Amino acid sequence: MNKVTNPETSATGAKKRRREKEEEQVGCSHAENEDGGILSEDQCLLSLQDELNFSDTSVALRMMRSQFPRIDQASVPPFILQSQLYSSVNDRTQVDRELECLRRDKVVRVFKLNTGQDDHAIIFLDDYLNQVDRIVKRMEEKKQSDVEVFKWFKGHVLDSKLEPSIGHDELCSLLSLGGKVKDAHITLLINAGLLTRQLIDPDMYWFAVPSIGKLWKGLLQGRNELLSLLKRRRHKEMFLADLEKRRLRFSPLDMRFHIRDLIGSGHLKTFQTTSGLVVRVSRD
Known part of the structure; x- marks a missing residue:
């Protein structure tokens, strides 16, 4: 008797196998050679042609993060442009849907870039929080005051406000969950590069990436x-x-x-x- 195959099961299995293969390719950048050393970029890097056809947005994001160029003059966390995702995952609707899920699950944050075009940068949340911690460490070394606002910003603002922008009143309300908010606190966040005022509405801020x-x-x-x-x-x-x-x-x-x-x-x-x-x- 011929075995009957469930088409949906087969499709799911094929998609899972493809995703596993993609994940293996992404992991190549951290692979070790037979002597236990890390493989060089030239040894394990796929040709770009092999990286323009991913089926999963999360895999594509991690691959691009691992290949982000090393930039000495700017201490910026690895970022991926939304347009770059569209080049590697053919279905734009799928990209938008999966990116929204990653954003709501607090895996990534999306930032509007001030390039004069409709550019959005995607950064893994852990990378962004590490950058905030580095800012605090530098300020503490300089013995600057009011650094507690960064703790409030991480714990109350970034944790609950997932959109790319925030209003002044909402920002103050969330920060006040950590302590008494002063105008100097907002100025400190702006000077640190974590917030920028919107030109159209000065009572609105964009969340920003320092040094970008x-x-x-x-x-x-x-x-x-x-x-x-x-x-x-x-x-x-x-x-x-x-x-x-x-x-x-x-x-x-x-x-x-x-x-x-x-x-x-x-x-x-x-x-x-x-x-x-x-x-x-x-x-x-």
Whole structure:
């Protein structure tokens, strides 16, 4: 007798196997060689072509976090642009849905970037809280006062306010759960780079990432440099394998970071040929 297979069970099993394979690929960046040493980035890094087709948003996020470029001049936690997720997970609705779940489960936080465009940075919450702790440690070493507000900010504001922005009254109300709030406390959070005032409404704040402003210029310049490079080509295209080996002069963020960003935002598109994946400037 032929065994009857449940289609739903088979599909679920296939998806689980695929996710496990993706997780193994992400873990490669921390893999050890036979001598017990950590493998170099060149030894275990997948080609970018292999990283443009993930089925799970969480796996894609962790992969991009592990490959975030090391930036000496700015102590910024690894961040992923929402556009980059769109380049690696084909279903944008799925990305938005799964990202919202990760946000509500307090795995990640989403920040609006002040680049003049609709850019959102995604940071794992643990990385962000560690950055807040480093700020407090530096202030304590300088013997600055009112550092208790950072504890209130972590324990009462970040823990309960998950959206990218917050109103002045709500901010004061949440901070007051830790102690008596003074104007100086709000100023301290702003000066530390954890809050920025919205230009349209001064009573509203964006949650912010300290030191990330140093990278805005590089992000914008890198986008322009990459697009300019491709537009100078005869057909405004290059093989992805060749493109990702190029170095950018005006951005501290690497080529992979910018390629993912521009594919996900629709400025670049890819198509498969017998010789490999090609990246082309969108003509829309």
